[in-house]
Structures are given as C-alpha cells and as structure tokens.
Amino acid sequence: MTIYAEELGRGRFGVVYRCYSAAAADSDSFACKSIYKHSISSDSTDRRCLDTEPKILHLLSGCANILRLHDVYEDDDYLHLVTDLCDGGDLFDRVSSGARFSEPDAAVILKQLMTAIAFCHRLGVAHRDIKPDNVLFDSQGRLKLADFGSAEFFGVSEMNGVVGTPYYVAPEVLRGSNYNEKVDVWSAGVILYIMLAGVPPFFGDGPAETFEAVLRANLRFPPKIFRSVSAEAKDLLRKMICRDVSRRLSAEQILRHPWITSGGQTSSMAD
Structure with missing residues (x-):
C-alpha cells in the first residue's frame, strides 16, 4: 500500500508525489507519478509510450545510474509508477x-x-x-x-x-x-x-x-x-x-x- 505525502510537480498527463509504503518497516520515501489515463487517447503515440516505459524501466533496473521503478499500480482512472525519489534536483x-x-x-x-x-x-x-x-x-x-x-x-x-x-x-x-x-x-x-x-x-x-x-x-x-x-x-x-x-x-x-x-x-x- 502506497501513501502519498506531498505533491512534487505536475506534467502534461499527471502529478508526481512524494510517497512512502505504509507496510514497509523503514520510512524511505519514493516518488509516484500518477497518470490520468483518460487524458490519453488509446491510439496515440503517448499511449504507446505509457505502455512501453514501465517495461523498459523494469528491464533497466540493474543500473545504479538509472531511475529505478519499484512498483506499478493501475486502477480505472490512473496508472501509478513508483520510482526512486530524486530530491537533489536535476x-x-x-x-x-x-x-x-x-x-x-x-x-x-x-x-x-x-x-x-x-x-x-x-x-x-x-x-x-x-x-x-x-x-x-x-x-x-x-x-x-x-x-x-x-x-x-x-x-x-x-x-x-x-x-x-x-x-x-x-x-x-x-x-x-x-x-x-x-x-x-x-x-x-x-x-x-x-x-x-x-x-x-x-x-x-x-x-x-x-x-x-x-x-x-x-x-x-x-x-x-x-x-x-x-x-x-x-x-x-x-x-x-x-x-x-x-x-x-x-x-x-x-x-x-x-x-x-x-x-x-x-x-x-x-x-
């Protein structure tokens, strides 16, 4: 179970939150990108990217210099991608x-x-x-x-x-x-x-x-x-x-x- 803590930013299709797992023993924070699926048409390039990005991030999870995807959650309205929290800026x-x-x-x-x-x-x-x-x-x-x-x-x-x-x-x-x-x-x-x-x-x-x-x-x-x-x-x-x-x-x-x-x-x- 992922609990949102605060909003970190907004993009074209969703919001990025700081979050943490209520089930975890530690208090490590993560980032969660919540993407509103209804804002993207099913036949668009954006939809294809949305489907492909989690698969690619899973494949690349072994590199310390690549943002790690920890989990993916989906409901009727949103796709939630839980990743490393990068609070050192860009x-x-x-x-x-x-x-x-x-x-x-x-x-x-x-x-x-x-x-x-x-x-x-x-x-x-x-x-x-x-x-x-x-x-x-x-x-x-x-x-x-x-x-x-x-x-x-x-x-x-x-x-x-x-x-x-x-x-x-x-x-x-x-x-x-x-x-x-x-x-x-x-x-x-x-x-x-x-x-x-x-x-x-x-x-x-x-x-x-x-x-x-x-x-x-x-x-x-x-x-x-x-x-x-x-x-x-x-x-x-x-x-x-x-x-x-x-x-x-x-x-x-x-x-x-x-x-x-x-x-x-x-x-x-x-x-």
Missing part, C-alpha cells in the same frame, strides 16, 4: 544559470550519464531524449537517468521518427532517416559542451533555426570561452558531437576515453 537547474563547470565536476557527471547510457545500449534500448531535464540527482548526489517515454528497442532494425528536444537532438533524427543508438551519444555530447561552455553548441531564434544549426553541425570552440578547456575535453567533444555516425564514439568507448578515465584531471590547455 541537471537543468544546474546548467540553466549559464555557469560553467570545472572539468573534474563535468567529468563526474558525464561518467555517470555514460554509464547509464552504455547500460541501456547493452540491453538494446535507446533513450532518444537525453537532456538536462531528464538527468536527476538523489539526496546523495548520485545521477539517475529518467523519463524513458521516448525510449525504443533497437537491434533488429534501425529506428526512425523525429523525437527529442531542439538543442540536443542529433542531425540524423532531423533528416528523417533511419538512425541508431548513437543519437544518445550526440545528446550527451551537447550536455558536456553546455557544462563546459555555459551555452549550447547549436542554437537559433526559435526551434526552426536551432534545427537548422543542428543540421549544419558546425562545431566551434570560441577562444574566449574555451581558452581554459583542455585539449582532451575538446577531443572528446569532437568525437561525441560528430555528424558522421560511423566516426562517433559509442557509449562504451567514451567511458574509456582519457578525459573520462582521468576524471577530467588534465594539464593540457586548449589548442
């Missing part, structure tokens, strides 16, 4: 001010994010909407990748369909072609760029201009901003935000990159 809160991260701090976050993404990819799941809003932190500061509503299984065939968020979406998604799981690597690379620069690599006045900038994929490192950023960090950015998918690193390769393995502790300066 990455969007940390980057929205435009403040720049030190390389060691950025490396700690990226390593946890890529650990989550690599775990997904090993199990044949692409997240497809990697962005700061979906990168949460628990009370101990541990990263939890969340919101698998756009996730898709891959392996037998390539994926298609335009999903994602303007600043972070990979160019091959916008081109309307088939694509693979490396769209998540591109999005994570954009997050790394924002952490180090305080601004996104591709942007415009509105979504249409931003999409055009993403399609051009003209990656730049303005000297005024990147003067103090190491060559190793820039090398990793080039290999993540790479228009040629065949040359873009995989999630596993990123975890072995020198900038990650050194924890961002580099002595070289921007070239």
Whole structure:
C-alpha cells in the first residue's frame, strides 16, 4: 500500500508525489507519478509510450545510474509508477544559470550519464531524449537517468521518427532517416559542451533555426570561452558531437576515453 505525502510537480498527463509504503518497516520515501489515463487517447503515440516505459524501466533496473521503478499500480482512472525519489534536483537547474563547470565536476557527471547510457545500449534500448531535464540527482548526489517515454528497442532494425528536444537532438533524427543508438551519444555530447561552455553548441531564434544549426553541425570552440578547456575535453567533444555516425564514439568507448578515465584531471590547455 502506497501513501502519498506531498505533491512534487505536475506534467502534461499527471502529478508526481512524494510517497512512502505504509507496510514497509523503514520510512524511505519514493516518488509516484500518477497518470490520468483518460487524458490519453488509446491510439496515440503517448499511449504507446505509457505502455512501453514501465517495461523498459523494469528491464533497466540493474543500473545504479538509472531511475529505478519499484512498483506499478493501475486502477480505472490512473496508472501509478513508483520510482526512486530524486530530491537533489536535476541537471537543468544546474546548467540553466549559464555557469560553467570545472572539468573534474563535468567529468563526474558525464561518467555517470555514460554509464547509464552504455547500460541501456547493452540491453538494446535507446533513450532518444537525453537532456538536462531528464538527468536527476538523489539526496546523495548520485545521477539517475529518467523519463524513458521516448525510449525504443533497437537491434533488429534501425529506428526512425523525429523525437527529442531542439538543442540536443542529433542531425540524423532531423533528416528523417533511419538512425541508431548513437543519437544518445550526440545528446550527451551537447550536455558536456553546455557544462563546459555555459551555452549550447547549436542554437537559433526559435526551434526552426536551432534545427537548422543542428543540421549544419558546425562545431566551434570560441577562444574566449574555451581558452581554459583542455585539449582532451575538446577531443572528446569532437568525437561525441560528430555528424558522421560511423566516426562517433559509442557509449562504451567514451567511458574509456582519457578525459573520462582521468576524471577530467588534465594539464593540457586548449589548442
């Protein structure tokens, strides 16, 4: 039996509450997303995502850096998803001010994010909407990748369909072609760029201009901003935000990159 304690936020289709189990011996809190089913038509993409997300979260429950689904309850009106409580905020809160991260701090976050993404990819799941809003932190500061509503299984065939968020979406998604799981690597690379620069690599006045900038994929490192950023960090950015998918690193390769393995502790300066 799950008892609601307080409302934490509202989305398009439901409300997120802090909750706890009345039957549990301890007083650990959880989050419960309560989704009003009648607001979603049975033949819509949103309905398919609603059906798929719990299955994917169950599959991914073995990774400490992925939001864990503890239980699912359903009644005539609502679907309730009980997950980890992440009361340490999200990455969007940390980057929205435009403040720049030190390389060691950025490396700690990226390593946890890529650990989550690599775990997904090993199990044949692409997240497809990697962005700061979906990168949460628990009370101990541990990263939890969340919101698998756009996730898709891959392996037998390539994926298609335009999903994602303007600043972070990979160019091959916008081109309307088939694509693979490396769209998540591109999005994570954009997050790394924002952490180090305080601004996104591709942007415009509105979504249409931003999409055009993403399609051009003209990656730049303005000297005024990147003067103090190491060559190793820039090398990793080039290999993540790479228009040629065949040359873009995989999630596993990123975890072995020198900038990650050194924890961002580099002595070289921007070239």
